[in-house]
Amino acid sequence: MQLDLLADICPVESAATAEVPRPARPVLEPGGSARDPAELLQSRLRGLGLPPFARFETHRNAQVMLSWTPGKRIRIHEGYVGAPDPVLDAIVRFVKATRQSARAAVRRVFLAFPAELHAPSPSRPCSPAAVSAADRPILEQLRQLHELFNQQHFDGVLGQIPIRLSGRMRTRLGEVRLDRASGRPTQIGISRRHLRRDGWEAVRDTLLHEMIHQWQAETGRPVDHGRGFRDHARRLGIEPRAVLQSVRLEIRRTGRPPGTM
Numbered sequence: 284m285q286l287d288l289l290a291d292i293c294p295v296e297s298a299a300t301a302e303v304p305r306p307a308r309p310v311l312e313p314g315g316s317a318r319d320p321a322e323l324l325q326s327r328l329r330g331l332g333l334p335p336f337a338r339f340e341t342h343r344n345a346q347v348m349l350s351w352t353p354g355k356r357i358r359i360h361e362g363y364v365g366a367p368d369p370v371l372d373a374i375v376r377f378v379k380a381t382r383q384s385a386r387a388a389v390r391r392v393f394l395a396f397p398a399e400l401h402a403p404s405p406s407r408p409c410s411p412a413a414v415s416a417a418d419r420p421i422l423e424q425l426r427q428l429h430e431l432f433n434q435q436h437f438d439g440v441l442g443q444i445p446i447r448l449s450g451r452m453r454t455r456l457g458e459v460r461l462d463r464a465s466g467r468p469t470q471i472g473i474s475r476r477h478l479r480r481d482g483w484e485a486v487r488d489t490l491l492h493e494m495i496h497q498w499q500a501e502t503g504r505p506v507d508h509g510r511g512f513r514d515h516a517r518r519l520g521i522e523p524r525a526v527l528q529s530v531r532l533e534i535r536r537t538g539r540p541p542g543t544m
């Protein structure tokens with residue numbers, strides 16, 4: 284039996300997507316020694332209970348995240364080496380599951396993780412939309428803030444997701460776009476009006492707010508303003524702001540619905 288999982292994303296309107304994909308880098312372990320990503324990924328998956336395969340291979344093809352033939356061969360996207368344990372655990376459960384219903388639940392968890400951002404494919408199929416010269420420094424500042432907050436508050440596990448400015452948000456301050464098929468975050472949007480009116484101090488909080496949603500989606504949690512969200516927001520010292528905007532408007536699901544390829 285061989286089963287392929289299809290997932291695709293198409294980042295839009297971002298300074299980050301215009302960058303040349305980074306070459307493969309060995310992963311630094313806590314001791315400081317470099318280790319081959321495939322070897323490290325295999326060892327982490329085996330540690331979480333992955334059954335043995337004669338061949339373990341990694342790839343960077345963002346269309347097929349995982350495929351395997353029981354006992355013989357498993358092929359998996361290399362970017363999963365950057366995933367936290369709960370995501371790898373979902374992969375192990377997926378491979379071991381015998382029922383379709385059990386698979387569906389864990390499939391969502393690992394497809395939500397943006398593996399291709401941890402190991403980009405050599406050529407991206409999507410070309411980014413043009414970003415105006417005036418927006419570049421703002422987007423670059425947002426990108427740097429995202430990177431900083433990722434390290435400070437999320438142990439660096441979040442994917443480097445594109446950020447854009449939107450002139451269309453009237454009441455919303457920010458939003459997260461999720462790929463409809465995989466549930467994976469594809470973009471964070473910040474309201475232009477919000478930046479003009481409230482300034483950087485407030486926009487920082489909005490970015491953190493959206494990053495908690497990104498974290499929820501990438502770790503397979505429900506994306507909402509529930510208790511987990513509120514606790515997380517308080518720990519980070521930001522107002523949960525759930526009353527000002529509804530999740531229904533803030534979380535946009537884009538792309539093709541599941542089951543259509």
Ligand SMILES: [Zn+2]
Nearest residue numbers: 492496508533
């Ligand atoms: Zn929210």
